[in-house]
Amino acid sequence: MEHGAKSRYEIPVLIAVVTLTLVIYVARHAEWFGYLQLSAGLSLILMLLVAGSLIWILIRTLDGNPAGRRMVFLYVAVAVVLPLSMQLTQKIEVTPEVNQLYRGLQALPHGAKVLATFDYDPGSAAELQPMAETFFKYAFDRGFKVIIMGLWPQGPAQANMALTKVLSEERYKVKSLRYGVDYVNLGFQSGNEFVIQRMGGEFKSMFPTDYNGTPYDSLPIIRNVKNFSNIDYSFNLSAGYPGTKEWVLVGVDQFGFKMGAGNTAVQTTGMYPYLRSGQLIGILGGMSGAAEFEEITKYRGKGTKFMLSQSFSHVVVVVFIIIGNVAYIMFERGRATEKKKKA
Amino acid sequence: MLFRVAIAFACLFIIAGVAGQPAGDTALAVQQTIAPVTSLIATNHEYDNGTGIDLIWVPSIDDRLAPSRVTGYEVWRSVVGGSGSRIAELPAGANKFTDEQCSRESTYVYSVVAISVAGNAVSISTAPIQPAREWINLHRLNLLAIAFLVSAAVIYFIQSARSGKKLFVRKIAGLDAVDDAIGRATEMGRPILFIPGIQDMDDVQTIAAITILGRVSRVVADYDTKIKMPVSRSLVMTAARETIKASYMAAGRPDAYNDDMVSYVTDEQFGYVAAVDGIMVREKPATCFYLGAFFAESLILAETGNSVGAIQIAGTAMPAQIPFFVAACDFALIGEELFAASAYLSNEPKQLGSLKGQDVGKAVALVVIVVGTMAATIGSAWDVTFMNQLWSALKVVFQTN
Amino acid sequence: MESGLMHHVALWLAAFLTLGIFSFLYRDNTWYKVCEAIFVGISAGYWFVAYFWDNLYTKFWVGVWVTPMADRPDDWYVLYVGAALGILMLLRLVPKVGWISRWPLAFIVGATAGLYLVTYFASNVMLQIEDTVRPIFGAENDAPIYEIIGNIVVAVGTFTGLIYFFFSKEHRGAFGRAAKVGIFFLMITFGASFGYTVMSRMSLLIGRMDFLFSDWLKLIK
Structure with a gap:
């Protein structure tokens, strides 16, 4: 069935799905039954079933019945959802770029001042939020002083969400970390790379007050922070422009501070030249970067949890690329024979 | 020259016994249980807006022995005619610091305190120093030269396009x-x-x-x-x-x-x-x-x-x-x-000119990559002095920091 | 917020919108259109509010009217220049003097170009050229084989890539062949980039699925 086509089953199926969803919602929120957890054995069987059906699709394609796009969507959805409930863990290998970023953080002394810049919005939170959470956990455990800011309007709000989550954990509650002393959120400032440029002169000129409107000088953590020279490390989380590239070009290269970055996978390849030349200390690339960061810091969270879904969905995509190419070749051949016939 | 003047000033201050000790803090009650840092020198931080002063010193002798008795250093600053305050705490082994929070209108005197469990040792103070502003960063002359070359090419091509040249x-x-x-x-x-x-x-x-x-x-x-x-x-x-x-x-x-x-x-x-x-x-x-x-x-x-x-x-x-x-x-x-x-x-002449001007830049880059990679490879593989010199020269030209 | 009726309403609203956007995968429909309109409206509104409070109010209004004279930076009156440029931009609404709005635009374009002339040159051109020039067999002649291959790939890739983007010469003969090698390198890079993007897209999908099955339906831990 192709994109845009209507079917007479639509309404009954929709009603069934809505009813089922309501039942599950009420049942789970009232805790009539427990979480859906698939044992290792069952997980393996399910994976084999999916693999088998993919082979069946390949055979059908060879027979000249290629699968529609909705089939691809369905498989990807299954490949993403199933592993979330599987009790399997995936071994995560830490790549050199993540290792380098970690070493850079490790080399910092207790009480080091770290500038954490949040340049993303909820659209990229799935990839970057786990990195933010791991970073805060690591920073607070090491006693870093964290200065948060954002060049995206929603960035500082994302930071606050990660902070709230981390600070509600018992481990950090007992530390009784204080706002303004152990961490501060300077908020958003418009002006993109010009903000970085001006911060090179004086932070205060761009952030006269923090996120809550408290004057800069009345916050102990930043009272002695004039500009980048008083910062020991900068950690940037970015999903586009302005982001890591602008921080490297306008910040690192002009004012010479150390920076590590967490990026959405989309823009990670573009950052590697800066890694090779030493303009960036390390890179966390996408969900796998987040999982590796969790692995090396030993704060396992969502990044690690999602890795199995990530891998499984990649396998499905690879299989569909093969199926797609088979279909393409067959289609081309079909067209070539048609042309011959016409000739 | 500046170095000598600074030393001379420092000596004068010792002799006069007014070595601008940071005043007003009990941490400075000097107990000479460890040796202080020596040769503390303050110089103007080059190529800035007149807000920086560089300090270098030789760490305390007790810091250089193993195990070190020094736990860290404190940098103290006082404005001439004013009181002193601690501006930085540094780990043991530190031998330099840049104070970037100065004002061009003030003159400063610095001292470094070596900290140990047994007691602290204050260094002699630096000569009074006033930071200066520089308008041009000479460290980036190469950047200026190359930017000038490419810009000149762009302007040249824009002009030729305007004059009707195809x-x-x-x-x-x-x-x-x-x-x-x-x-x-x-x-x-x-x-x-x-x-x-x-x-x-x-x-x-x-x-x-x-x-x-x-x-x-x-x-x-x-x-x-x-x-x-x-x-x-x-x-x-x-x-x-x-x-x-x-x-x-x-x-x-x-x-x-x-x-x-x-x-x-x-x-x-x-x-x-x-x-x-x-x-x-x-x-x-x-x-x-x-x-x-x-x-x-x-x-x-x-x-x-x-x-x-x-x-x-x-x-x-x-x-x-x-x-x-x-x-x-x-x-x-x-x-x-x-x-x-x-x-x-x-x-449009402007767009065409910019494109052609950038091609000049790319041509330079192409030549540098070929010549540089050959020089670096031959130089280090067969230890050819001339090639090594060429490589170093290119590095100097293209280094920006 | 976390408990009670509001919590359930918020969950259902988020799920309704997520599923509405997903429904586009099946086909374009009213549900999707409703979600799309809500998304567009809210995001445009959010940007407006963010700019209003962060710039117009916090920077300009507070800087010019609220902050006591003694606490202002030396150059506080620059805020008036910014405000003036902003007003000039709004003159577009008056057709007769609309052309004046090109001045602030020229200011933005000029300032950005000025900033980038230096930074791009230093970071993306000079530093990258310097980094590309490396001894192929390593500085001490002891590079392992994969590093040697890496160095060759970087040098040849950069060289031929630059040739492809050289516009003053037709791609013919040896020059054309080098450009062809360049486009090969580009395509391989694009492939790697594509792979990363598939990962990115899957991550976003996983994030939403996690919301639906774990936060909303509570089916998954």
């Missing part, structure tokens, strides 16, 4: 497709969709896109095709309206133009994409142009355009997005080809 720019594959694609939309009676990226008018890619829009809308005006242009920046909306209006005027059909051809949607990236996707599915454009700066939305747009059967022509200089356009569009301008296309189509 500048050669190689033909960009894919440009021929523009007219055909518009013709197709006209035949099918469907609109053309033009997406100028999601950046503002301060992005050079958006400017290139608007230049190409000038050409596209001219053909559109001639053929009387419909054009739809949802944009994500208000400034781009006004620039685009002006451009299309100018094309309709040039085509002699100002009455056929209307402002609704260009509409603002939202600045938010995915909000914009959702709206454009909706427009594509509903209006089924025959031809889609995606020219300008794109981010994660590139594939979503190109994929939707593909599903409605549009001919797609794309161009961006965002390295991460080019792959999707190459894969999902019929024609793609890769990276700088977008600017080249803009120069080629507009035939």
Whole structure:
């Protein structure tokens, strides 16, 4: 069935799905039954079933019945959802770029001042939020002083969400970390790379007050922070422009501070030249970067949890690329024979 | 010279016994249980706005012994005629510090306190020093020289283009497709969709896109095709309206133009994409142009355009997005080809001149990469002195920090 | 917020919108259109509010009217220049003097170009050229084989890539062949980039699925 086509089953199926969803919602929120957890054995069987059906699709394609796009969507959805409930863990290998970023953080002394810049919005939170959470956990455990800011309007709000989550954990509650002393959120400032440029002169000129409107000088953590020279490390989380590239070009290269970055996978390849030349200390690339960061810091969270879904969905995509190419070749051949016939 | 003056001043201060000890803190009750740091010297931090002073010293002798008895250092500063205060705490082993929080109007005296469990030791103070501002950063002279070379080439080519000289720019594959694609939309009676990226008018890619829009809308005006242009920046909306209006005027059909051809949607990236996707599915454009700066939305747009059967022509200089356009569009301008296309189509001296000037820069880069890599490889593999010198020289020329 | 009726309403609203957007995968429909309109409206509104409070109010209004004279920076009156440029931009609404709005635009374009002339040159041109020039067999002649291959790939890739983007010469003969090698390198890079993007898209999908199955339906831990 192709994109845009209507079917007479639509309404009954929709009603069934809505009813089922309501039942599950009420049942789970009232805790009539427990979480859906698939044992290792069952997980393996399910994976084999999916693999088998993919082979069946390949055979059908060879027979000249290629699968529609909705089939691809369905498989990807299954490949993403199933592993979330599987009790399997995936071994995560830490790549050199993540290792380098970690070493850079490790080399910092207790009480080091770290500038954490949040340049993303909820659209990229799935990839970057786990990195933010791991970073805060690591920073607070090491006693870093964290200065948060954002060049995206929603960035500082994302930071606050990660902070709230981390600070509600018992481990950090007992530390009784204080706002303004152990961490501060300077908020958003418009002006993109010009903000970085001006911060090179004086932070205060761009952030006269923090996120809550408290004057800069009345916050102990930043009272002695004039500009980048008083910062020991900068950690940037970015999903586009302005982001890591602008921080490297306008910040690192002009004012010479150390920076590590967490990026959405989309823009990670573009950052590697800066890694090779030493303009960036390390890179966390996408969900796998987040999982590796969790692995090396030993704060396992969502990044690690999602890795199995990530891998499984990649396998499905690879299989569909093969199926797609088979279909393409067959289609081309079909067209070539048609042309011959016409000739 | 400065070094000697500083030493001389320091000596004078010891003799006079007024070695500006930071006043007003009990931490300074000197117990000479460890040796203080020696040879403390303050110099003006070079090439700044007059806010920095560099300090260097030889760590305490007790810090250099193993195990070190020194736990850390404190840097104290006092403004001449004022009281002193601690401005930094440094770990053991430290031998330098840059104070970047100075004012050009004040004169400062520094001392360093070595800290140990048994007691602290204060160094002699530095000579009074006032930071100075420098207007030109001489460390970056090489940058100035190379920027000057390329800028000169750009100006030269702009001038030659203005004086009527024909500048050669190689033909960009894919440009021929523009007219055909518009013709197709006209035949099918469907609109053309033009997406100028999601950046503002301060992005050079958006400017290139608007230049190409000038050409596209001219053909559109001639053929009387419909054009739809949802944009994500208000400034781009006004620039685009002006451009299309100018094309309709040039085509002699100002009455056929209307402002609704260009509409603002939202600045938010995915909000914009959702709206454009909706427009594509509903209006089924025959031809889609995606020219300008794109981010994660590139594939979503190109994929939707593909599903409605549009001919797609794309161009961006965002390295991460080019792959999707190459894969999902019929024609793609890769990276700088977008600017080249803009120069080629507009035939404007400024654009042509810039393109040619940049080619000079690229030629220099090509030569440096070939010569440099050969010099570095031969130099280090066979230890050829001349090659090593050449390599070092190139390194100096291209180093920026 | 976390408990009670509001919590359930918020969950259902988020799920309704997520599923509405997903429904586009099946086909374009009213549900999707509603979600799309809500998304566009809210995001445009959010940007407006963010700019209003962060710039117009916090920077300009507070800087010019609220902050006591003694606490202002030396150059506080620059805020008036910014405000004036902003007003000039709004003159577009008056057709007769609309052309004046090009001045602030020229200011933005000029300032950005000025900033980038230096930074791009230093970071993206000079530093990258310096980094590309490396001894192929390593500085001490002891590079392992994969590093040697890496160095060759970087040197040849940069060289041929630059040739492809050289516009003053037709791609013919040896020059054309080098450009062809360049486009090969570009395509391989694009492939790698594509792979990363698939990962990115899957991550976003996983994030939403996690919301639906774990936060909303509570089916998954």
